[in-house]
Amino acid sequence: MIRIAAASAHFGRDLEFDLRRIAKLIDDARRAGARLLVLPDAALGGYLADLRHPDPDALPPALDPDDPLIKRVGELAAEMVVCVGYCEADGTRRYNSAACVSGDGVLGRHRKVHLPAGEIAAYAPGERFDAFDTPVGRVGMLIDYDKTFPESARSLALDGAQIVACLSAWPTSITNRAPRMAQDRQSRLFDLYDCARAAENQVILASSNQTGAMGGMRFLGQAKVVGPGGDILARTWSKAGLAVAEVDVAAEIATARRVLSHLDERRPGSYRGAL
Incomplete structure (x- = not known):
């Protein structure tokens, strides 16, 4: 059995403030007995302030993949496994990226593949979905809009991922904002994608998100841990905090796949350009 935590929290441009908040969330997760903590997208440096017309002079700070701040998150993680989002610098290109770290260093990386319209002006797209081994099992990462596409999580599941970490900075609808967050179209879709991606691949999914504005x-917000049947095991709703669930990952997945094993029962030859 392991405890998995997914965070809802706000992060901005002040990197030192962000690091202090990350340290607090890691401490809270450790006190809750969590061995895996999934932090939001852009936890180091904050997300874009405008998705329709990003200001090129007000983008998140771009960090080298080996930046001391990422190393510091690993040191804070120590025996835990922590997934954290940041803006990655690669020459003149920027990527919306995530790193999975522990006290042993970087365990895995992901560059966001699917970019919504506004992000194309700020980031280059990634090209791959790869799972990787960690002390809590085989993990794969998605960054917000990635989870809209079933192929993303399916690629990770086919690569052996038992846990899919979804790091998000997912806002309410920009074009048709509802008077109440619970009624917002994006609020419904955020939960729908989380549950669908877990159920269709029969994996554990840990979904983090930013809060605030x-x-x-x-x-x-709406951080959650979802079981392989698509059932929500823990959630924060719209508030900041941690969703923590205790899961026997291997046993839960084996039970879910005992009669109907979605990955084994695929018919790739019948699909058009799909996995």
């Missing part, structure tokens, strides 16, 4: 955007 940046520029004209208001973030949903």
Whole structure:
């Protein structure tokens, strides 16, 4: 059995403040007995302030993949496994990226593949979905819009991922904002994608998200841990905090796949350009 935690929290441009908040969340997760903590997208440096017309002079700070701040998150993680989002610098290109770290260093990386319209002006797209081994099992990462596409999580599941970590900075609808967050179209879709991606691949999914506001955007929160049947095991709703669930990962997945094993029962030859 392991405890998995997914965080809802706000992060901005002040990297030192972000690091202090990350340290607090790691401490809270450790006190809750968590061995895996999934932090939101852009936890180091904050997300874009405007998705429709990003200001090129107000983008998140771009960090080298081996930046001391990422190393510091690993040191804070120590015996835990922590997934953290940041803006990655690679020459003149920027990527919306995530690193999975522990006290032993970087265990895995992901560059966001699917970019919504506004992000194309700020980031280059990644090209791959790869799972990797960690002390809590085989893990794969998605960054917010990635989970809209079933192929993303399916690629990770086919690569052996038992746990899919979804790091998000997912806002309410920009074009049709509802008077109440619970009624917002994006709020419904955020939960729908989380549950669907877990159920269709029969994996554990840990979904983090930002809270609060940046520029004209208001973030949903709604961090959660989802079981391989698509059932929500723990959630924060719209508030900041940790969703923590205790899961026997291997046993839960084996039970879910005992009669109907979705990955084994695929018919790839019948699909058009799909996995």
